[in-house]
Amino acid sequence: MRKQHEWYDEHDAERWVAEPVKRPGRTAFARDRARVLHSAALRRLAAKTQVVTAGSDDFVRNRLTHSLEVAQIGRELALTLGCDPDIVDAACLSHDLGHPPFGHNGERALDQVAAEIGGFEGNAQTLRLLTRLESKTFDADGRSVGLNLSRATLDAATKYPWPRRAGERKFGVYDDDLAVFEWLRQGVGERRCLEAQVMDFADDVAYSVHDVEDGIVAHHIDLAAVGADRAQYWEIVRRLYLPEATDAELDDGWRRLTELPYWPSAAFDDSRRALGGLKDLTSQLIGRFCTAAEQATHAVFGRSRLIRYEADLVVPDGIGVEIGLLKGVGMFHVLNSPERQARRASQRELLTELVEALWKSAPVHLDAAFKADFTEATDDRARLRVIVDQVASLTDPSAQAWHAQLIN
Known part of the structure; x- marks a missing residue:
């Protein structure tokens, strides 16, 4: 071989x-x-x-x-x-x-x-x-x-x-x-290669299970509450991830998840046993989702030379629903927390003000590489793109520090 x-x-x-x-x-x-x-x-x-x-x-x-x-x-x-x-x-x-x-x-x-x-x-x-x-x-x-x-x-x-x-x-x-x-992208139109599809699917899988894990440990997510009051969760699932899904499809997907033998049977209490059970849940779900995609893809395209534009990743519909459900549950507490909404608005304001301040003083406060880009730019559109590149490169703490230095 x-x-x-x-x-x-x-x-x-x-x-x-x-x-x-x-x-x-x-x-x-x-x-x-x-x-x-x-x-x-x-x-x-x-x-x-x-x-x-x-x-x-x-x-x-x-x-x-x-x-x-x-x-x-x-x-x-x-x-x-x-x-x-x-x-x-x-x-x-x-x-x-x-x-x-x-x-x-x-x-x-x-x-x-x-x-x-x-x-x-x-x-x-x-x-x-x-x-x-x-x-x-x-x-x-x-x-x-x-x-x-x-x-x-x-x-x-x-x-x-x-x-x-x-x-x-x-x-x-x-x-x-x-x-x-x-x-x-020579000659391939807008189709994604198989490797990009695998990357995207791996991102969805990680996002779906790990955000739920983080939310449970932080006591923002109670899995029992999801089952008791599904309507508000399903609204977010449809709005963000599965717009065409019916209540019956979502209900059935949630039933499949909760009937898995490794699904938590008790409320999370911060104990080592609860943490271990939660970690087992995430690894088992990742295995479930990836195995289903692997088997479905091989069933359609065979078992050899699945690369580039010779195959597409096949994700069974039911698995897509389960992943979308977990993503929606993970996002629910983010979108419905007044404290987080206020923080998010403040963060957007901070970045907007930082771009404006750097634009007014440029290129003085830019990092050396971006200062050179700004100097070489031929018009204001290109110069603004350099400012955006600079701000996008910052970490959360450095953006806050730059804002404090330039504006406060």
Whole structure:
């Protein structure tokens, strides 16, 4: 049997800027994974919000721990399907690099301040980081090409393979970055490669089970209460994740979950036994979801050479409902907490004010790399994009510190 990386060709392993091979026994995709793993952008995720504000609790996930868990899930699923595990691992580690301070809340604030220059979207910012902002390789003209990852890895990290367009909130590339986007997407339209689908599914699985785990430990989620008053939970599930799901489908999905032998049978009481049971729940659910997707995909596409555009990930409808239910339960306490709503509004205001302050004083307070970008920019649109890049690069604590220094 051929090694998995041999199923990919030179086109898949090509880089935007050609580089000499320093270690012939190492695949291009192993190099990609190492570059992401050692990047400054990945380290910064340790101080960026996942759901609960980073640093506010020693137990709950931040963006870095979430990304590591997504990578572990994605890598194992890739191995069972036949994808190169390093491609999927690197894509999973990369998938949240573009998130600004305060997670999706910060994303919303930056999208508003950048409305006139194409907006802000975390996935498009991820591509910008990987291909421009994260310093590693430079082209013949001295321009940064970011980590200079292979085409297959960049493609796997592209969750939304299209530019911004009317009626769609999500997109994967800014107009400034269309050249490299078109290079990595040659001839494939808007279809996502299998590795990107695995990354996206691993993200959903991790998000669904781990946010519920965090919420239970923080005593924000009571699983018994979900069953007792489903209507308010199902409304959020439909609004955010499963708009077409009927009450019967959601009820049936919840019944399947609660009848699992490892589903908690008692209220969480902070004991070691309860913590152990909760950890078993998360691992069992991850296994359930991934095994179902693996088996369904192999049933449709066979058992060999499931890579790139030769297969699609198949997720059974019932499993999709179960994942959507858990995501909705996890999000319920976030959306229905007055304290968190007030904090989220304050965070959006902070980032908006920070962009305005940096714009007025630029390039004085910018980091050296962004100061150079600002100086080289040819118009105000490009200069504002540099300011947004700078703010998006900050962690939650550094955004607060910069705001305090420049405004308070």
